[in-house]
Amino acid sequence: MTETTVTPERPLVVEEGETRPGFIGQNVPRKEDKRLVQGEGVFFDDMKRHEMGFVHFVRSPYAHARIKAVDVSKALELDGVYGTLTGDEVAILTDPFFELSTPPGAHIKDYALAVGKARHVGDPVAAVVARTRELARDAAELVEVEYEPLPVLLDAEQALDDEIVLHEDAASNTVWSGVFDWGDFDAAVADADHVIKIERLHFDRFSSTPLECSGCLVEFNRGTGQWTIHGNHQMPGVGAIWMAPALRVGIDKLRFVSQDIGGGFGNKITLHPQFTACCLLARKLNRPVQWTEWRTDQHTANTHGNERTFLDVTVPVKADGTMLGFSVRAIDDCGAFPRYEPLGCIIWAQVTPGCYRWRNVRVDFTQVCTNKSPVAPNRGYSRMQHLWLTERIVDIVAGELGLDPVEVRKKNYVKHEEFPYETPNGCIYDSGDYARCLDIALDLIGYNSLEEKRRDAESRGKLFGIGIGSTLDSGTNNFGQSLILNPELQFSGNNEVATVKLDIFGEVVVTLGTVPQGQGHETTTAQVVADILGCTPDDINVRAGHDTYWNSNAGFSGTYASQFAVTGLGAVKGAADKLAGEMKQLAAAVFGCSPDDIELVESQARIKGNSEAALPFMALGAILNANNAGLPEDLDITLNVRHVYRPPFEKPDLERKFGNLTLTYATQIHACALEVDPDTGVYEIVDYAAVDDCGNRIHPQIVEGQVHGATAQALGAATHEIFTYDEEGNLLTPNFYDYHVPHALDMPPMQTGFIESESPFTPLGAKGMGEGGGAGIHAVCAALQNALGKRGEGPIVWRSCNPYHRVWEMLESPAETRKLVSVESR
């Protein structure tokens, strides 16, 4: 076992402080890698079963249409076709999935297949199962669907009129709406020296598009009535809560299994409709069925990130640049079905004032359905959209008032000495030092030689811009925030599970409730357990993946919302501590001493200070499991323990919409310099820095990898990645041909730095992280704004995604966007 493997080559900014003993904090080799680099991972599509059938969905070509008839007879005649499933069958065999919203959203009926109407292009209308993948697609083409096209609704603001209604049962397109009002916004406006108004900002639709598309292999056991779902659902606990009642079975009838998952990024949280269709097919046809989603399916009909329009943003500002808060009307477009929504209507409130000391915030929030793909909690979920708003506010205000974007940030940031800091809506920012992170980021991109770089760019005919993106990565949800949306819901707090056992030959075996998709859970788990049990990570067997049969899962199990380092490892630590206690008890019983006299070191339990009196793990495992005669009767241990980590949360105050919504706040401060070609609008990022503070880092290399990846996704979202629809509701970026994600050549030189502000609230002082990459979108928008215009002149960057053509349009007609902003000075 090597203790340290690779030191990153680039200089990292290291926080001075104690060096922690043990494996935590070290870059131990990832346990997952050996299988993955040999192509020996097991992803759902790698599995086969005897006589399995392949599922192909028949998808609506219409964005909005009544389904008048579905005729599967020709498909069934094709040799090799095993069977079909239609919306009519689904409506009989299942109940609609439960909705999280209060009315009108509560009345929406969402099924495994379209029932009665198709509501977006790609909406699955029927399913076919056949002997080969190709045949299934052939047969799907033979299913005849008679549609009556309906007017198409693609604009969220137009959706508010309810002239075209997607869900007649709800009688409105509004899923949820509510007003959040903290502090005294009117008084802040009265007290302000300047009031800046921004008419409109728009956060575009994109998704982090995991490279592995969704899918599952489902087997139905007729004897037990249980389905086994080998799939890549990244939050199967919640998936089961949706699916079991819909299928009218108990939750234990759904066994979810996954080993390796090819990225999730939140896009694999709402797979319950497709998985339910596969369960029905497996039962109906009495054979295993496999559904593999293809790229074009994923883009058109799986999930997108939330699209959000911000209207009438009003910002009161003091003469010295102190911002007092803001008000906004937000309209969130969740596409055709809410599914995980309307949680996005509250999740943003975890970061209500962004990184800033703003005390007066009023948000009028409405979420609507449109005839587009449904959404899901895409990495940075809902906070990213909101933080983009806060960052646009800071830069637009700075631009209009002639303030330095660095100084104005530092003036308004929550200060290091103010932590833990309570936001106006009761969230507790645990720790951090935003100004320091910003200084490091600026240092990394050579902020001191900025003017030189600007002159150099200008000499080459380029426009130069620099931008900052500050963001918070709030982790470990308090699901009690859902009560603010709907007090009837029975969700609050959070939990995660791990089990640890010492087996007969001395192996330490850990199972996790989390469903990893590349975050290295096996590795970091082994580090934590090794430090507690006094052995090395190599001695720890962490089972790969997830299986509800392991009984190491709870209601909120999964990998999402930046929480593994807190909830996942919290559970691991709790279980390992319990096991360590039992091992000491056992050793003490053998040696006839007190457990307090026992220490666990070098893979042994021994009497402190006496290396001769030692029991190797193998002996402990063997004694309890196979050689236990004569052990004291009152020795109540199993060497097989299960721990549920439960973060310390209260239910929020529903009246005031007030409370602690999340446990930790990691920080990401990014800085970016770019050059714009004024002839074409083409731009290139020339310097980039990302500074991360996620508290104690368990495995720095993994943390840095998360920073790189999240940043790449943000840069994609800022420059090219956008889901655009034509007026018929056809998605114009349905695959990687037109939806351009960053390639190796597209990525700018990237530097990373970090500090570690230990969280006072978590078992390891760590914070969940990985979702702060949105800072990249903010930084690029700010840098473009900086490049395109001087103070009070030039265009306003008002959309989150700015492909070249938008930049060119802004350069061509600056007045078009400039008119979005007005300043009232007193």
Added chain:
Amino acid sequence: MKVSGERQFDAPVATVWSVLNDPAQMAKTMPGVESFDIQDERHWRAHVKVPLGLGGLRMSIDFEKMEEREPEFAKLHAKGNGVGAIMNMDTSFHLSGAGGGTHMKWEADVHILGPVASMGQRVLQPIVNQQVSQVLGALDKQVQEAKGT
């Protein structure tokens, strides 16, 4: 997508009208028609394989005559169903006599749905133009033949 244009025919209005309103003759102007059924005088159906160079796009197209004011105006709706594409088209033409010949003003509003619409954005417009110019060329020929008979 809207396309429109004007065209001059060296034939009297009545001849042009007769060609434009005879489904059988019109079928000869459309590229890739494999079969053609006339259901009644207002409805007909064509099975076509639109030649796209890379391979054919098979489609069955239902035509319905929506409006006609002989001999100067007609409006037609066409709905095409193919795998990967659904097409809806409204097209109309105005005929007027012009010095012994005929002047035709035409327009068409074409809507395409399905994967072809998503994938072929930047090629649809040129392809539609291509098809239109082929149809018009063939129409010329039909008109000349009709004139000859």
Added chain:
Amino acid sequence: MEVVSRKTITMTVNGESYEREVDARRLLIHFLRDDLDLTGSHIGCDTGNCGACSVLVDGVLVKSCMLLAIQADGAKIETVEGLAQDGELTALQQAFSDHHGLQCGYCTPGMLMSATALLRSNAHPNDEEIRKAIQGNICRCTGYVNIVAAIKAAAE
């Protein structure tokens, strides 16, 4: 020479010979994964953009989703499963692990094949050459930073 819709083909994959009857329409990637059960090569798109299915055909790096299996009749194929010999990782595979050049591991097999092809033709590539060599491989997890570092380290 007549046209066929189905044919028995032979192929050598990672040194093993295989003979199977295939439909003309079956893509090489589906043949490898479904017919030969070599599931190391992956599918990440349906437009030939992502490179997760990259393999070497007669020593040439290609995307196996843009080649019919029947076209590879008689060919020698190398896939990710053939890189490590007797469980011993290649320098490149080891470097991917050492430098954290993979997260979810889904793009990794294709990425390794592209890097393998690069290092065979250019033993000491610079950063730009490395990026150019893996441009046809999309990774959504790593931002490519550590992948480039890993390939560079393997070359040293």
Added chain:
Amino acid sequence: MLLREVEYARPASVQEAVRLLSENDGARALAGGQTLINVMKARAASPDVLIDLNDLDELKGIDLGSDGTVSIGAMVTYSEILDSAEARARPILAEVCAQIADVQVRNRGTIGGNVCSNDPTNHLPPLMVSLGATMTIVGQDGERSVSAEEFFLGVYMTAAGPGELLTKISVPPGKSDGFASISIGKDGTCIVNAAASVNGGARVAIGCVDAVPVLLQTESTDAAAVRDAVRNANLVPPSDVHASADYRRHLAAVVAVRAVAQAKGKH
């Protein structure tokens, strides 16, 4: 993924290929397949029979004639052009091929496939037009030559009709060539591109603005003259999610000027 049923043949000679193409209704030549197979995956358009040209060694060489003409077999891949000493006689060929897609696609994609698919975003159609290349087409009735200008007939349509095969592209000698594009990301799909050859005046062919490359010839190679020529061409480019017609029209002038400047720089 998952193609529609298709038949397949792999002829050993050009003659046989031409016969198979003429005898089979709905037959299409399969070259590198880097476009065609993707279109087939989408099942947007499907050939009934694929005639695989990969065994036709006659279509694979690159020759440098004594007059400096570079003759490139239709089945030569982009990578082979990059590695070819003969192709270096007209350096722009390798310079442009290096920008096409990625290594895997360059290893498999062919020059003949690129021009025959004539997707408006392709690099080679405008390049061949600006270079004044000649295309050799073989059919049942023998061989004929067509200039690049006449070769491109429409989107996915060329002078190589049903039952015919493009066998060879001949590029006349020269060095003063340029190529400029605006693409989605680095070396991504072209939004607009232009190829230019300067020989006294300039021949500029602009891609992605019409169904076929638009050829402009200017006597002067000044930026202003090139811009005027583009303006006078009254382009009506298609619009898509990456560019409006206006933006494409604007970019057309920019890339035309850049391509000409690059070509001039090589004098």
